[in-house]
Amino acid sequence: MDRMRRGWRQCVLGGAVFAVCMAGTTLPTPLYGLYQEKFGFSELTVTVVYAVYAFGVIGVLLLAGNASDAVGRRPVLLAGLGFAAASAGCFLLAGGLGWLYAGRLLSGLSAGLFTGAATAYVIESAPPGGGGRATFVATAANMGGLGCGPLLAGLLSQYAPRPLYLPFEVHLVLVAVSAAVLLGLGETVRQRRALATVRPQRPGLPPPVRPVFGPAAIAAFVGFALFGVFTSVSPAFLAQSLGVHNRAVSGLVVALAFFASTAGQLAVGRVGARRSLPLGCAGLLAGLALLAGALYWDLLALVVLSALVGGAGQGLAFRGALSVVASASPPDRRAAVISTLFVVAYAGISVPVIGVGVLVDPIGLEGAGLVFIACMAVLVSAAGAYLLRRSDP
Known part of the structure; x- marks a missing residue:
């Protein structure tokens, strides 16, 4: 005890x-x-x-x-x-x-x-x-x-x-x-080695992983990109377009997306890893649609709903992607495959977010956000459709 x-x-x-x-x-x-x-x-x-x-x-x-x-x-x-x-x-x-x-x-x-x-x-x-x-x-x-x-x-x-x-x-x-x-x-590691034995992990995809990695990586990319936009430019949108200058409110809106992701990840145990990935894609698509509505109509309620729905979709999709990819990987290549998935996911935090920043000056924050949403919606829809086709049999 x-x-x-x-x-x-x-x-x-x-x-x-x-x-x-x-x-x-x-x-x-x-x-x-x-x-x-x-x-x-x-x-x-x-x-x-x-x-x-x-x-x-x-x-x-x-x-x-x-x-x-x-x-x-x-x-x-x-x-x-x-x-x-x-x-x-x-x-x-x-x-x-x-x-x-x-x-x-x-x-x-x-x-x-x-x-x-x-x-x-x-x-x-x-x-x-x-x-x-x-x-x-x-x-x-x-x-x-x-x-x-x-x-x-x-x-x-x-x-x-x-x-x-x-x-x-x-x-x-x-x-x-x-x-x-x-x-x-x-300490939990019993047999330790010298730091000099650590070698860089080379990303890699063994043949058994390749059929499932594409849609899993796309879902992870889109989910992290949505979080990237929320945490980088949503405070500016709230202030400039909605007149919300209270930083506590801005912080709460961003926090809701992460808390909803936690709930989504916990739900994977109930719905199963394979079903959580297409469900997560649907949640991400719904979150993107709500965010588009928020940008178009300047409604705070839709921003909050987008954070909750998109966050839950991200949690479902990412944990489902991690589970599916890990289970398909050979044990001796699992760490390298998971590292590859994380690299793709974190690329979603950087590349699309910088793209939004580039577009803000010529077309405005709302226009840049709508372009981002359209691109991410195409990606996640393609991933969801592929997953549904694979599960038909």
């Missing part, structure tokens, strides 16, 4: 540390408007600053995504917290655009280290038979942490003094507490 309690305690505390790190990656979301006023940059620059994060994540996934298998989970997680603290420091010292780029890149490095290592740590910490509940803890910590970032920053920047500093000071304190907690927890 004591061993079981210790296992669950380590699992939950590991999840809390996971959430703190991921919250830091979305903390600047409600603050981009203030940085625009302070430094005088365009909407395109906002999207590029945001997308730099994805390049950091992709780089770590490819170069050191399997580092925690060799050196242990805790050293990698401590390194991730170090990058998170350095990112907060860059935002606190920000005297120009370069500091924002550096802060976002460091935030991406932190998330890249945490994504695999923290998920494995939480699941491995659970006592025997607790794998399902531990997966729930890891999922809730990941997406819940991402949702708490804009919510925390929105509330502090709107209702507390020093809006560009206090959110990052609070996060630094949380990171320090998390590091102290992590140092008091046990």
Whole structure:
């Protein structure tokens, strides 16, 4: 009984540390408007600053995504917290655009280290038979942490003094507490190797994976792209088109998408991995349609509905994609295949978001958003149709 309690305690505390790190990656979301006023940059620059994060994540996934298998989970997680603290420091010292780029890149490095290592740590910490509940803890910590970032920053920047500093000071304190907690927890990797044994993971697709990877990757790409647009340009849309200048409201709208994704991922256990992928595509398509309506009619209610429906669709689609791809992969190639899926997903956070930023100047924010929605709708519809055809027999 004591061993079981210790296992669950380590699992939950590991999840809390996971959430703190991921919250830091979305903390600047409600603050981009203030940085625009302070430094005088365009909407395109906002999207590029945001997308730099994805390049950091992709780089770590490819170069050191399997580092925690060799050196242990805790050293990698401590390194991730170090990058998170350095990112907060860059935002606190920000005297120009370069500091924002550096802060976002460091935030991406932190998330890249945490994504695999923290998920494995939480699941491995659970006592025997607790794998399902531990997966729930890891999922809730990941997406819940991402949702708490804009919510925390929105509330502090709107209702507390020093809006560009206090959110990052609070996060630094949380990171320090998390590091102290992590140092008091046990390691889950028993046989550790030297860091020099870590080799870059080369993305690859064995023949059994190729039939399912295409639609799974498209669904992951579109889901992450939708989140990318929500977290980079939705505060500007709320302020410019809907007259919503309350940063707490902007942060809450973004947070709802991540919380809905958590609910969608948890629903996969009920509907099954194979059904969740086409259902997730349908949810993403509905979320995109609601977002188009919000842009066309300037309605806040449709923005909120888009966040909820699209977020749930993203959760269903991404966890379904991960399950389908992992089950089709040979065991000795599974890590490389999953890394490839994550690379495609995080490309969705960067490339379409920058595209929206490029189009804002010539056709406006609403026009750029509608072009983005049309492109993503075509992609996710094609993926959904392919999945439905494959399931007919």
